[in-house]
Structures are given as structure tokens and as C-alpha cells.
Amino acid sequence: SQKIEQNSEALNIQEGKTATLTCNYTNYSPAYLQWYRQDPGRGPVFLLLIRENEKEKRKERLKVTFDTTLKQSLFHITASQPADSATYLCALNNNDMRFGAGTRLTVKP
Amino acid sequence: EAGVAQSPRYKIIEKRQSVAFWCNPISGHATLYWYQQILGQGPKLLIQFQNNGVVDDSQLPKDRFSAERLKGVDSTLKIQPAKLEDSAVYLCASSRGGADPNYGYTFGSGTRLTVV
Numbered sequence: 001s002q003k004i005e006q007n008s009e010a011l012n013i014q015e016g017k018t019a020t021l022t023c024n025y026t027n028y029s030p031a032y033l034q035w036y037r038q039d040p041g042r043g044p045v046f047l048l049l050i051r052e053n054e055k056e057k058r059k060e061r062l063k064v065t066f067d068t069t070l071k072q073s074l075f076h077i078t079a080s081q082p083a084d085s086a087t088y089l090c091a092l093n094n095n096d097m098r099f100g101a102g103t104r105l106t107v108k109p
Numbered sequence: 110e111a112g113v114a115q116s117p118r119y120k121i122i123e124k125r126q127s128v129a130f131w132c133n134p135i136s137g138h139a140t141l142y143w144y145q146q147i148l149g150q151g152p153k154l155l156i157q158f159q160n161n162g163v164v165d166d167s168q169l170p171k172d173r174f175s176a177e178r179l180k181g182v183d184s185t186l187k188i189q190p191a192k193l194e195d196s197a198v199y200l201c202a203s204s205r206g207g208a209d210p211n212y213g214y215t216f217g218s219g220t221r222l223t224v225v
Contacts, residue, residue: 043219091151096142099144
């Protein structure tokens with residue numbers, strides 16, 4: 001069956017460190033993958049897209065990698081800040097977008 | 110650019126009652142989606158519209174859920190009768206559609222439904 005797994009339910013890190021979130025998938029062949037941020041009581045907000053033929057994409061302090069052999073994407077936030085605390089969702093296209101359950105990131109001052 | 114508008118923000122109903130949610134997407138966005146997000150899970154697609162036509166409703170429980178987008182703009186999602194397991198946040202999203210995913214989906218803040 002098709003699955004999208006995000007590494008852990010929660011990740012706690014110290015301010016200034018790099019947060020690394022993992023998204024693994026099985027039985028999908030997505031043409032692209034997206035990452036979203038979701039704050040409590042709000043809808044997800046689109047952050048980045050990476051295509052199957054791209055290895056890495058950057059946007060300010062964010063970096064995403066996509067390994068179609070490993071069927072894995074890594075999402076990095078460098079120089080993390082308490083304001084980065086949120087749930088981060090990965091989503092794969094499968095005609096429509098299918099979302100993982102998310103990883104709740106807490107950045108402690 | 111105004112965001113995706115949804116109402117109401119919260120709704121509490123008893124099981125077997127009916128409920129309706131409304132969504133107004135971003136102006137010009139041809140594609141509209143309804144997602145269900147149960148606490149602790151990622152959003153699950155219920156239905157996708159392209160203009161006023163249904164593209165995908167394979168995961169919509171059609172015995173109790175219905176949705177329409179009559180004029181290709183705003184949309185309503187209805188549940189009748191509601192069950193306890195329908196308690197969730199119902200998210201509406203829109204996108205420019207077509208083959209360009211670069212802008213992602215724009216989501217509304219959702220309607221939190223509690224069925225008691």
C-alpha cells in the first residue's frame with residue numbers, strides 16, 4: 001500500500017541549531033514533492049517544491065533534498081529560531097497531493 | 110491578494126444532524142479542494158473541483174458527504190447525517206491549476222467540526 005511517513009511526531013532542538021525533518025514514501029512515483037508549514041488552528045502554508053529531477057532546493061534558511069532512489073526527502077532549517085516552531089508536512093503529487101502526518105518542531109530559546 | 114475564506118470557523122453538532130461548510134477560493138484559482146484533517150493526521154483529500162466540474166471524489170463518503178461548486182467559484186461541503194468520526198478540521202484549498210505546481214496550494218484556516 002502507499003505510505004508517506006514523516007520521521008517522528010515531534011522534534012525538539014535548541015535555537016541556532018539546524019533542524020532536519022525526514023519524509024519517506026513507499027509505492028509512489030511522485031513527479032514532485034512539496035513541504036508545508038502548519039501552525040495551530042491554521043491551514044498549511046506552502047514553503048517549497050522540489051521536482052524529481054532536482055537533488056536540492058534552497059530558499060533563505062530552508063533546504064530540501066529529494067532522493068528518488070531512497071524514496072526520501074529531507075527538510076532542513078538552518079539557524080533555527082523559536083518562530084520556526086510549527087508542524088511541517090510533506091506532500092507528494094499522485095494526481096492529487098497526498099500529505100504525511102507531519103512533524104511538530106519545537107525550537108527552544 | 111485575499112486568502113481562501115472559510116466559514117464557519119467552529120461548529121458543534123449532535124450526531125445524525127446535518128452541517129454545511131462554505132469556501133471562497135482565491136480569485137482566479139480554477140482548482141478547489143476540500144480536505145479533512147483529523148487531529149494528529151495530515152490532510153486527506155475529499156474532493157477536487159476544476160472550475161465547476163468534479164475531478165476526483167474517490168475518497169468522499171458519498172452516502173453522507175456532498176459538495177458542489179455550481180458557478181465555478183465558491184463551494185459548499187455538506188455532511189448529512191453526521192457521525193462521531195466526522196469530528197475533524199475541514200480545510201478548503203485552491204490552486205492555479207494546470208501543470209504548474211510551483212505555487213503550491215493555498216489553504217483556508219478551516220472549519221473545526223465537533224460531533225457529540
